[in-house]
Amino acid sequence: xxxxxxxxxxxxxxxxxxxxxxxxxxxxxxxxxxxxxxxxxxxxxxxxxxxxxxxxxxxxxxxxxxxxxxxxxxxxxxxxxxxxxxxxxxxxxxxxxxxxxxxxxxxxxxxxxxxxxxxxxxxx
Amino acid sequence: xxxxxxxxxxxxxxxxxxxxxxxxxxxxxxxxxxxxxxxxxxxxxxxxxxxxxxxxxxxxxxxxxxxxxxxxxxxxxxxxxxxxxxxxxxxxxxxxxxxxxxxxxxxx
Numbered sequence: 615x616x617x618x619x620x621x622x623x624x625x626x627x628x629x630x631x632x633x634x635x636x637x638x639x640x641x642x643x644x645x646x647x648x649x650x651x652x653x654x655x656x657x658x659x660x661x662x663x664x665x666x667x668x669x670x671x672x673x674x675x676x677x678x679x680x681x682x683x684x685x686x687x688x689x690x691x692x693x694x695x696x697x698x699x700x701x702x703x704x705x706x707x708x709x710x711x712x713x714x715x716x717x718x719x720x721x722x723x724x725x726x727x728x729x730x731x732x733x734x735x736x737x738x
Numbered sequence: 739x740x741x742x743x744x745x746x747x748x749x750x751x752x753x754x755x756x757x758x759x760x761x762x763x764x765x766x767x768x769x770x771x772x773x774x775x776x777x778x779x780x781x782x783x784x785x786x787x788x789x790x791x792x793x794x795x796x797x798x799x800x801x802x803x804x805x806x807x808x809x810x811x812x813x814x815x816x817x818x819x820x821x822x823x824x825x826x827x828x829x830x831x832x833x834x835x836x837x838x839x840x841x842x843x844x845x846x
Contacts, residue, residue: 649835659825659840660837676833677834709781714793716793721788724784730781
């Protein structure tokens with residue numbers, strides 16, 4: 615079945631970087647965007663950006679410009695999100711999600727399925 | 739940036755009752771609005787896209803309506819598994835893609 619599986623939890627110190635992976639299976643990796651969304655503890659959802667796995671092209675939310683880098687390795691059907699200069703308020707669950715398709719119609723900016731989430735804790 | 743506002747913040751209902759959730763956009767997003775359900779400890783799940791289309795496998799008791807700036811998610815008769823947090827999301831004007839703050843549907 616179509617799924618995206620993320621790497622495990624991370625604990626980082628302020629100023630560090632973190633790189634989260636998202637491995638796709640059950641579909642052709644390069645055919646669908648991968649988005650990254652984060653959720654701080656007890657809070658709502660925040661879109662960080664997306665990557666086109668075919669071209670490697672990215673779109674980032676203004677808030678994260680200069681700190682986030684999204685990449686992919688097509689040989690292993692895996693997308694990555696790296697966030698640098700971490701702060702305590704970057705503590706959150708980070709999700710990857712594939713763009714959604716219904717039958718033969720695909721929609722770049724709706725998300726389904728989602729990964730299971732990766733908790734990143736930033737603490738000194 | 740388009741800001742989405744959801745109301746109410748919390749909805750307290752009993753199983754079998756009808757739930758009506760609202761999402762309002764700060765400017766028109768046409769019909770480019772989706773709804774997601776999130777249960778505790780789980781990732782969100784897409785319920786409705788393009789304002790009124792149910793995603794694959796979503797029961798018919800979930801329906802969406804609206805266009806422009808005002809949207810509604812209706813759950814016709816609440817099942818025990820429907821108690822969760824619901825988020826709306828727009829793609830009408832991006833980046834960024836934005837979400838509403840969520841509505842929690844809790845058991846009364």
